[in-house]
Amino acid sequence: MVDITFCRSEDRRLDRTGLHYRSMSSTWTLPDDLQAPTIVPEFPASGEPLPRHWSLCFGCGDDQPSGIQMTFVVGDGASVVGRFEVARRYQGGPGVIHGGILGTAFDEAQGMACRSVALAVVTAHLEIDFARPIPLDSTLEITAKVDGTVRRKVYTSAEARIVAGPGADPDVVVGTSRGLFLVIDQTHFEKVKSMVDAVPAAAGTAAEASSF
Numbered sequence: 001m002v003d004i005t006f007c008r009s010e011d012r013r014l015d016r017t018g019l020h021y022r023s024m025s026s027t028w029t030l031p032d033d034l035q036a037p038t039i040v041p042e043f044p045a046s047g048e049p050l051p052r053h054w055s056l057c058f059g060c061g062d063d064q065p066s067g068i069q070m071t072f073v074v075g076d077g078a079s080v081v082g083r084f085e086v087a088r089r090y091q092g093g094p095g096v097i098h099g100g101i102l103g104t105a106f107d108e109a110q111g112m113a114c115r116s117v118a119l120a121v122v123t124a125h126l127e128i129d130f131a132r133p134i135p136l137d138s139t140l141e142i143t144a145k146v147d148g149t150v151r152r153k154v155y156t157s158a159e160a161r162i163v164a165g166p167g168a169d170p171d172v173v174v175g176t177s178r179g180l181f182l183v184i185d186q187t188h189f190e191k192v193k194s195m196v197d198a199v200p201a202a203a204g205t206a207a208e209a210s211s212f
């Protein structure tokens, strides 16, 4: 059997403290013309809750019972801190979170961080390193930030830690992510907004869907 520890190149190895996790990504580079994030006035102050962006969203919607219902507070600068419980229905491998659920959480958190610089964005590219198994029944915290912008492009990154329940250790990074989001305008959802759960008035309005 191959020991993958010895197959990793230097920049793919984990720091054993878990504190200084080095990215495994070979494709992600920040552009030379990256601009520092300019925070929009609508973004709440550090420590304030950041409301869900859409009530039916699988990541944060409180009218979406099948979703992971992440909650957020604003962090320092262009950052957010999101949390959710790793429910047993999110199981992938025996006893641990499904990778796609962790992907959802990163997508949601990095998208929410983009609200510091833009009113609406969509994900264009997302890449994840799964660093440690994440047990069911744990509470996962995702810290996400905007690293910078180039025109409509918003470059983000995030780290996940288990902060309560099985495996809790806030000093260990259990996953990391990098993502590119694109700022959109109201026309982006024009063609699909009538499809919103077939009952937009019950859980959110078409106007709300337009603003995402």
Ligand SMILES: CCCCCCCCCC(=O)SCCNC(=O)CCNC(=O)[C@H](O)C(C)(C)COP(=O)(O)OP(=O)(O)OC[C@H]1O[C@@H](n2cnc3c(N)ncnc32)[C@H](O)[C@@H]1OP(=O)(O)O
Binding pocket: 053, 059, 107, 108, 109, 110, 111, 112, 114, 115, 118, 119, 120, 121, 122, 123, 124, 125, 151, 152, 153, 180, 182, 184, 212
């Ligand atoms: C603020 C509220 C948000 C709250 C959180 C939400 C969390 C959840 C977010 C989601 O899950 S959104 C759902 C998943 N994503 C989508 O459905 C997006 C589907 N894709 C698209 O609609 C379009 O591809 C997209 C809007 C992303 C880009 O199309 P555009 O026509 O607007 O972009 P364009 O082709 O003009 O490219 C603009 C720039 O982005 C670059 N770009 C676009 N897509 C890229 C990509 N995939 N990878 C790398 N670069 C990309 C492109 O090269 C170019 O760079 P330059 O400005 O330097 O020339």
